[in-house]
Amino acid sequence: MTSTFPNISISTERLVLRPLDEDDVPALAEMMNDEQVVAWTGVPHPYTGDHAREWITRLAPAERTEGRGIVLAVTEFLTQRLVGIVHLKDTDWHVRSSELAYVIAPWARGEGYASEAALAMAQWLFHDQDFERLELRTAAGNTASQQVAQKIGCISEGVLRNAWIARARTEDGTWARVRTDIIVWSLLPEDLAGVGEQLADANGFTSYADWN
Numbered sequence: 244m245t246s247t248f249p250n251i252s253i254s255t256e257r258l259v260l261r262p263l264d265e266d267d268v269p270a271l272a273e274m275m276n277d278e279q280v281v282a283w284t285g286v287p288h289p290y291t292g293d294h295a296r297e298w299i300t301r302l303a304p305a306e307r308t309e310g311r312g313i314v315l316a317v318t319e320f321l322t323q324r325l326v327g328i329v330h331l332k333d334t335d336w337h338v339r340s341s342e343l344a345y346v347i348a349p350w351a352r353g354e355g356y357a358s359e360a361a362l363a364m365a366q367w368l369f370h371d372q373d374f375e376r377l378e379l380r381t382a383a384g385n386t387a388s389q390q391v392a393q394k395i396g397c398i399s400e401g402v403l404r405n406a407w408i409a410r411a412r413t414e415d416g417t418w419a420r421v422r423t424d425i426i427v428w429s430l431l432p433e434d435l436a437g438v439g440e441q442l443a444d445a446n447g448f449t450s451y452a453d454w455n
Contacts, residue, residue, distance in 0.1 A: 246336050248313040248372065253363050260315040260329060260360060263299040267316055270325040271295040274348040281418065282410050283385045284346065288418065310334065312341060317360045319351075326351045329360050331368065340376035341368065345391070352387070358394040362438060365395060369432040376431060382409050383424040396438040397428035 253260040263271070274280065275290035287294055303314035312332040318325055327347035334341040343364060347357045368374045379397055381388040392399075403425040410418045 246310040248307055248331070248334075250307065251367075253315070253367055254320070255359055255363050257320055258326065258356065258360055258363070259318050259320050259323075260363060261318065263303055263314060263316045263328070265296065265299060267299060267325055268292050268295045270348070271299065271328070274325070274327065274346060277349045278412075279349065279387075280346055283382050283388070285408070288410075306330075306332065310336065315364075317345075317347075317356065326356050327360065329364050331364065338376065339372075339374045340378065341374060342378045342380065344379075345388075357387075357391045361391055362395045362435075365430055365435060369435065376429060379428040379430070380407075381426050381428065382407055383426060384409070389426065389428075392428040394438075395430065396434040397430045398434065400427045400429050402426055 250262060252262070269292065272290055272292050272295040275284075275286050275295070276288070280286060281288045298314075306312045306314055312330060312334045314328060314330045316325055317327040317329055325348065327345060330344045331341045332344060343361060345357055345361055365377050368377060377397075379388075379392045380403075381392060383402070405422050406425040407423050409421050409423045411421045413419045
């Protein structure tokens, strides 16, 4: 039984999910310095080009080759512009379960790209890799991420109290660490029934095209 994900690309009507490359360094660094990303993730801040290059050339490839997950760039099909990233992590090959995380650039928010990319990853994971569970974890105050989980059919399973450290702006403009609860969401293969059609009706896109 395989213990690593293949090096793949996934296409939807509007997006291409592909491996990151060094040309993505400037856009990735800019995206990771956005205030919402800083607030809700644990990425270094400020996030430099060196951080982005290390993630692209060493850390992200190691996620796949070591069997822990896979990281894909999310790009617009027409413009090739970097929309965000999706990340399968903490993969358990025995249980056939993985956790999904995602980041969307500020200019691309509000277009349904996060849910489109997340749904494509879920469909690929369940249909092509024969996984049985996908998990998402969202900070209690991160309503945008919670909406994505709901749109792709996830079920809220409960709250991990005081389980994450977020960041918040202080009055002097610096960042302070703030403890927060985590909401745990799950998605099973049977939960996907009809989700693609509902998203297509709401956003005008076809959720899944092909992968290779």
